[in-house]
Amino acid sequence: xxxxPVESARDRRRLRARRDLALAAVMxxxxxxxxxxxxxxxxxxxxxxxxxxxxxxxxxxxxxxFDMPDRLESLRMTVxxxxxxxxxxxxLVEHAHTWEADDPAFAAARVRLLHREPSLTSRYLEYCQExxxxxxxxxxxxxxxxxxxxxxxxxxxxxxxxxxxxxxxVQAALPxxxxxxxxxxxxxxxxxxxxxxxxxxx
Amino acid sequence: xxxxPVESARDRRRLRARRDLALAAVMxxxxxxxxxxxxxxxxxxxxxxxxxxxxxxxxxxxxxxFDMPDRLESLRMTVxxxxxxxxxxxxLVEHAHTWEADDPAFAAARVRLLHREPSLTSRYLEYCQExxxxxxxxxxxxxxxxxxxxxxxxxxxxxxxxxxxxxxxVQAALPxxxxxxxxxxxxxxxxxxxxxxxxxxx
DNA sequence: AGTTTTTTTGGTAGTGACTCGCATTTCGGG
DNA sequence: CCCGAAATGCGAGTCACTACCAAAAAAACT
Numbered sequence: 001x002x003x004x005p006v007e008s009a010r011d012r013r014r015l016r017a018r019r020d021l022a023l024a025a026v027m028x029x030x031x032x033x034x035x036x037x038x039x040x041x042x043x044x045x046x047x048x049x050x051x052x053x054x055x056x057x058x059x060x061x062x063x064x065x066f067d068m069p070d071r072l073e074s075l076r077m078t079v080x081x082x083x084x085x086x087x088x089x090x091x092l093v094e095h096a097h098t099w100e101a102d103d104p105a106f107a108a109a110r111v112r113l114l115h116r117e118p119s120l121t122s123r124y125l126e127y128c129q130e131x132x133x134x135x136x137x138x139x140x141x142x143x144x145x146x147x148x149x150x151x152x153x154x155x156x157x158x159x160x161x162x163x164x165x166x167x168x169x170v171q172a173a174l175p176x177x178x179x180x181x182x183x184x185x186x187x188x189x190x191x192x193x194x195x196x197x198x199x200x201x202x
Numbered sequence: 203x204x205x206x207p208v209e210s211a212r213d214r215r216r217l218r219a220r221r222d223l224a225l226a227a228v229m230x231x232x233x234x235x236x237x238x239x240x241x242x243x244x245x246x247x248x249x250x251x252x253x254x255x256x257x258x259x260x261x262x263x264x265x266x267x268f269d270m271p272d273r274l275e276s277l278r279m280t281v282x283x284x285x286x287x288x289x290x291x292x293x294l295v296e297h298a299h300t301w302e303a304d305d306p307a308f309a310a311a312r313v314r315l316l317h318r319e320p321s322l323t324s325r326y327l328e329y330c331q332e333x334x335x336x337x338x339x340x341x342x343x344x345x346x347x348x349x350x351x352x353x354x355x356x357x358x359x360x361x362x363x364x365x366x367x368x369x370x371x372v373q374a375a376l377p378x379x380x381x382x383x384x385x386x387x388x389x390x391x392x393x394x395x396x397x398x399x400x401x402x403x404x
Numbered sequence: 405a406g407t408t409t410t411t412t413t414g415g416t417a418g419t420g421a422c423t424c425g426c427a428t429t430t431c432g433g434g
Numbered sequence: 435c436c437c438g439a440a441a442t443g444c445g446a447g448t449c450a451c452t453a454c455c456a457a458a459a460a461a462a463c464t
Contacts, residue, residue: 009432010440038420049443054422085403118328125327126320139403148375151387152394152402154368159399162360166353173350185353192354194400197361200354201287201341212411212460240449251414256451 018056020046022066026110029064034117061123064110068127071095076134081141088138089190092164096182108176115172128165132157159197163189220258222248224268228312231266236319263325266312270329273297278336283343290340291392294366298384310378317374330367334359361399365391 024045028037039060043053057063079091100107114120133147135157140147147153167185174180192199226247230239241262245255259265281293302309316322335349337359342349349355369387376382394401 013431013441039422040420050421051443052441055441058422060421085400088403121331122324122328125331126324129323129327143402149372151368151372151391152399154371155365155391155394156399156401156403158364158368159361159395162364163357166356166360169356170351170353189353189357192357193361196398197354197358198287198396199358200345201290201358215412241451242449252451253414254412257413260451262450 014056017046017048017052018066021048021053021056022063023106025060025063026106026113029117029120030109030113034061034119059123061119064114064120065123065127071099072127072130072134079138081138083138084142088135088160092160093183093186093190096164096167096186100182104181107182108171108179111168111172111182112176115169128161131164132161135160159193162197163193216258219248219250219254220268223250223255223258224265227262227265228308228315231319231322232311232315236263236321261325263321266316266322267325267329273301274329274332274336281340283340285340286344290337290362294362295385295388295392298366298369298388302384306383310373310381313370313374313384314378317371330363333366334363337362361395364399365395 021042025037025042028042028045039053040050042063043050053063057066075091075095079088083091114124132154136147136150136153139156140150140153143150143153145153164186166189167182170185171179171182223244227239227244230244230247241255242252244265245252255265259268277293277297281290285293316326334356338349338352338355341358342352342355345352345355347355366388368391369384372387373381373384
């Protein structure tokens, strides 16, 4: 058996298929809407069958987030279990940066699409919750409490993700020409979080 | 035409049907799981047809949250547009209180179910986002900014909902006998939010 | 009370997401 | 070059959800 974890030809083929299907999906969703685009059509646009689509993605929505599992995994591997807040902040900023580094236009289009289509928004929120669970564990490592029952840890994680989400949300709401990099909004959100998030309502 | 907004016999019948279907749904979901329970079975358990079920709820998941639209609406009507943070905090605590006031056992069971079943968790997160949108508008009223592009307002709203969610999450994680009222966890979460949510990770 | 009108309900048919098992093809390794 | 394993496509099946229609029930009106 082979020990090569990443660089097999099969893996490369698989990655390419996932990417092709994802690009086709995003394009079609933008043009005709999520509900109006059957999986069959997405698969056909990428020269695959619907069977293969569901072998690549467990759900129709997942095609749009084709790179999320890998990115989330690399985030998990990068940040040590005893990281402090500045570490986490820097890691998340870097995370957001790589997100749009490869193809800024596609990244922005996807963020906008994801905020327009309720089904995709819902899936997005599920991914955010995955981030939150990870962050909750990270935070509760320092206090030594059980992450499942530690209100303070869950609150901290939730607020960090709230900052994350607000950055993407604002970028998506701005017209393509006016929108800046997510990193800028994210830094602003983190600054506001550190300064006290309730400031504007107090 | 009638001007009576609430107390029509039709409305009462409708409310009762919704509640019966919801109770049947929650019970069956608890026993056999969400995916393993077809809508047909829920409807039959409440002596209705599947047609009627989908007339009452747009989605299968919505049955579990049958009282959410009303509760959210009453929250909107209660809190004035120029409310300050203490007002909002008090309103949300009261909101959480009424949630479990009628039937604490059912409320706790539902919260636990909702955290166990991914499909229900997803729907729950969508409702949380509705709260967030409302709070964002509330907060941005004070700053006068556009809620869609105001990072600070969205962050504040997200953090408030993070506190809300952490309270329910902790209650759901605790075994039925050990769990206290959600209000207690919510007050603790709000206190932590006011004191600075990043404290445990700094 | 009886009739008309409106609402509610259940049934049927249809679409599309998603699953499963199978036959065929394709591909990597020996 | 060949053999075993994995990838692909196909067909059948389940179920959520929608649209439509006909019958039953309730409300409204005389």
